[in-house]
Amino acid sequence: MNTIQKYTKSLITIFIMLLAASLSACFNDSSSGTSSPAPTGGLLTVTATGPAADAVGVSTNSAVTATFGDAINADTLDTASFTVAAASEMPVTGAVSLDAATNTGIFQPSGGNFGASTTYIATITTAVASENGKRLSSDYQWSFTTGTGADSKAPTVTSTDAADGDIGVATNRNISANFSEAIYVPSVNGSTFVVTDVNSNAVTGTVELVGTTAIFNPVNDLATNTEYTATLTTGIRDLAANTLAANVVWSFTTGGSAARGPAPVTLGTAGDYVILAKTGISTTGVTNITGDIAVSPAAETAITGFSQTRDASNTFSTSGIVDGKIFAANMAVPTPSMLTTAISDMETAYTDAAGRTNPDSTELGAGNISGLTLSPGLYKWSSDLLIASDVTLDGSANDVWIFQIAGKLTVSNGVSVILSGGAVAKNVFWQVAGNTTFGTTSNVSGVVLSKTLIDIQTEATLKGRALAQTAVTLDANMITQPAP
Numbered sequence: 025m026n027t028i029q030k031y032t033k034s035l036i037t038i039f040i041m042l043l044a045a046s047l048s049a050c051f052n053d054s055s056s057g058t059s060s061p062a063p064t065g066g067l068l069t070v071t072a073t074g075p076a077a078d079a080v081g082v083s084t085n086s087a088v089t090a091t092f093g094d095a096i097n098a099d100t101l102d103t104a105s106f107t108v109a110a111a112s113e114m115p116v117t118g119a120v121s122l123d124a125a126t127n128t129g130i131f132q133p134s135g136g137n138f139g140a141s142t143t144y145i146a147t148i149t150t151a152v153a154s155e156n157g158k159r160l161s162s163d164y165q166w167s168f169t170t171g172t173g174a175d176s177k178a179p180t181v182t183s184t185d186a187a188d189g190d191i192g193v194a195t196n197r198n199i200s201a202n203f204s205e206a207i208y209v210p211s212v213n214g215s216t217f218v219v220t221d222v223n224s225n226a227v228t229g230t231v232e233l234v235g236t237t238a239i240f241n242p243v244n245d246l247a248t249n250t251e252y253t254a255t256l257t258t259g260i261r262d263l264a265a266n267t268l269a270a271n272v273v274w275s276f277t278t279g280g281s282a283a284r285g286p287a288p289v290t291l292g293t294a295g296d297y298v299i300l301a302k303t304g305i306s307t308t309g310v311t312n313i314t315g316d317i318a319v320s321p322a323a324e325t326a327i328t329g330f331s332q333t334r335d336a337s338n339t340f341s342t343s344g345i346v347d348g349k350i351f352a353a354n355m356a357v358p359t360p361s362m363l364t365t366a367i368s369d370m371e372t373a374y375t376d377a378a379g380r381t382n383p384d385s386t387e388l389g390a391g392n393i394s395g396l397t398l399s400p401g402l403y404k405w406s407s408d409l410l411i412a413s414d415v416t417l418d419g420s421a422n423d424v425w426i427f428q429i430a431g432k433l434t435v436s437n438g439v440s441v442i443l444s445g446g447a448v449a450k451n452v453f454w455q456v457a458g459n460t461t462f463g464t465t466s467n468v469s470g471v472v473l474s475k476t477l478i479d480i481q482t483e484a485t486l487k488g489r490a491l492a493q494t495a496v497t498l499d500a501n502m503i504t505q506p507a508p
Contacts (some may be wrong), residue, residue, distance in 0.1 A: 052473035054445050065144045068158040069093040069409060070148060074206045074263050076368035080353070081361035083175030084138045086145050086263040090164070091209055094154035098122045101129050105151040108133070108144050116144070121212035126233075130210070171357060175264035180204040181256060181272045182296065183434070187289075187508060188274035194422035195247070199254050201272070202292055206365055212238045216259040222251050235292035235372040236365060251277045265304070284440035285400030285424035289453045289472070291378045292369030293362070294491055297334040298505040300370055301478075301492045304328070307345070309482065309500025315489075316348040320363035324352035329498075338473075341468040370491045374473045377426055377455035394439075400425055400447075407431040408458065416442045417452060417469075424451045427468075432458035433472075435480075440467040449488045449506035462486065471506070 037341050074089040087106055101122050106129050107115040112305030120132040131146070138144060148164040159269045184201045186193045199219055212233040217240050219227040222389065229242040246252060256272040294300055298315025304326035305319055312331075319326050324334075324341065327350060332341035338356035340349040366497040391405055394412040400423035408431035417425055425447075427433075433456045435441070443449065452470030454460070459477045462468050470488045472478055478492045485502040 041506050044425050047074075060104075066158060068152065068154050068160050070164045070211070072233075072372070073146070073166050074209065075168040076206065076364055077166040077168070079206075079319075079364040079368075081171040081285075081357055081364070082138075082168045083173070084140055084173040085136055085209065085265070086138070086170075086311055087265070087452070088168075089143075089209055089263070090129045090146070090177070091146050092127045092129070092152075092154070094156065094158055094168050095127055095153050096122055096129065097153045098124070100153045102153055103150045106131055108138075108146045108147075110139070110142050110144055110235070127214065128209045131461070135373050137174065138170050140170055140172050143167055144313070146495060150226045171361070175262070178266045178269040179207060179260070179262045180278075180291065181268070181279060184254070184274055184508070186274075186276035188276070188394050189275040192279035192421070192474075193246075193276050194281070195245045196282040196421065196449075197279050197360065198242070199276075200290065201238045201256055202261075203238070204238045204293070205234060205361070207233055207238070208263055208265070209233050211259055211261045211454075216257045216358050219252055219254045221247070221253075227252065234290045234376070235369040237290045237292045237369075239290065245282060246278050248278055248280045248360050248442070251275055252496055279417075279422075281422075283422035283424065284427050285418060285451075288424050288451055289373050289426065289455075289471070291491075293366045293375050294370035294373055295489070297351075297366065297489065297491070298368060298503055299490045301490075301496045302367060302494060304495040304496070305330075306495070307498035307501075309498075311345050311501050311503070312347075312483065313345060313503045314347045315503070316351065316376050317346060317364065317507035318351035320353040320360070320367050322352065323354035325494075327352060355471075370473070371493065373491070374455060374475065374493065377453050378428060378457075380426055380428065383428070394440045397481045398425065402426045402428070404428040405430060410436070411439055411441065414440045414442055416444055417443045417447050419447045421446045421448050423447060426453045427455065427460070429454070429456045432456070433465045435459045435462045435468055435484075437463035438465045439463065450508070453490065460492075469506075478489045 070090050071093045072091040106120045108131055109115040112497045115305045116133050122128045145167045150160050153159050156411050182202045182204050190455050210325045214231050217238050218232045227242050229240050233240050242279050253275045258267045261267040280339050297318050299317040301319050303322050307329035313380050318378040330343040332343040332350050334341045340367045343464050351359050380402055383404040386404045392410045397418050399414040449469040454470050454472045460474045462480045464482045466484045468486050472490050474492045476494045478490045478496045487504050488506050
């Protein structure tokens with residue numbers, strides 16, 4: 025090889041080495057001094073926080089948690105990248121840790137306590153990276169306000185699905201339990217939530233916490249016509265480290281078949297209300313409501329037309345047209361914190377319903393399903409949905425329908441959504457991005473998860489739940505919560 029060839033080859037080698045070094049530096053984590061791999065695509069997300077955003081009445085001895093959508097590089101999560109601070113003040117001194125099993129970052133204040141009656145802002149910076157190099161698009165922040173003291177009250181289980189003693193349970197459904205308050209994510213796992221058969225053999229499955237709901241997902245379908253027992257142990261605790269007072273145990277028996285349609289939407293504590301709204305609930309005419317109603321963060325003045333009377337406890341009100349209780353954010357403890365959790369669960373449920381993939385039908389009827397009979401499944405529309413004549417949902421008591429509507433939902437005057445074949449209202453979910461309108465004397469069944477207004481017009485009836493991220497307006501309606 026001549027001198028010119030040797031010289032040229034050397035230059036090419038040096039160029040390649042410099043290029044490789046430059047590319048490597050592009051992916052270096054300069055904020056922490058550690059190296060992260062090139063991201064594989066997409067952004068890192070925060071999927072849940074504890075306390076929830078805008079939570080009020082938070083106990084002063086609460087931990088602060090952020091759960092991520094990907095496994096986290098532990099070296100990037102520390103007291104610089106996860107901070108909690110009162111407005112215009114230095115960050116609170118504390119310790120930050122990572123629960124790798126649940127992808128949850130945990131901030132614990134030094135001494136175990138925050139200040140009373142103080143608003144704090146929690147921040148996750150873009151220095152946090154996943155194990156495959158993903159980062160947040162920008163710093164993630166949320167705020168919460170503490171109450172007057174520490175929490176020493178044990179969390180409780182408010183409901184389960186399947187319920188204790190249920191029979192004919194679908195063999196392909198998850199088992200879940202709803203808690204009374206926000207739960208410490210790492211405490212819900214395969215050791216604290218177990219399902220066993222009649223021979224005490226553990227069912228293989230995965231466990232996760234969605235909002236305030238613990239979900240056990242069996243790897244395989246359960247056996248037919250078989251009794252199972254579910255157990256939640258005292259290892260489960262809230263954000264203030266209060267554990268369940270005792271193990272919670274319930275049993276159920278499967279039926280002979282699997283359910284059709286997608287898994288039900290997890291409502292959490294939002295499912296405790298027949299009407300739940302953020303900005304207001306109003307009624308005119310002779311309305312009749314069965315179940316609890318609530319607004320938050322709006323005050324009770326946003327609930328109009330009910331002629332309600334505040335209970336002596338100052339935690340709820342009553343009305344002659346509501347067979348249940350009326351709650352608002354400006355009532356006495358523990359109502360504000362309870363409603364913050366419910367609103368957060370409602371928003372989580374909306375996101376769950378909107379995020380379901382692989383629809384059984386897309387753009388059915390070009391947005392007009394009038395007169396159709398629909399089998400269980402996931403239905404999706406990219407704009408408005410109109411129901412101008414009766415629609416029938418035909419299926420069994422275990423079957424599920426989810427309707428994803430990117431625009432408005434309109435049910436015309438006098439039109440009914442009919443359930444047949446044993447179908448039940450609690451398993452029908454209407455996820456609506458635009459306004460929802462139920463026309464005069466219409467009759468609808470199902471859980472309405474609306475991003476905006478739910479307008480139920482004169483003498484229309486709803487058997488289900490109206491869960492709105494703005495307001496619910498009523499006019500001489502009958503609203504009845506579905507059977508559990």
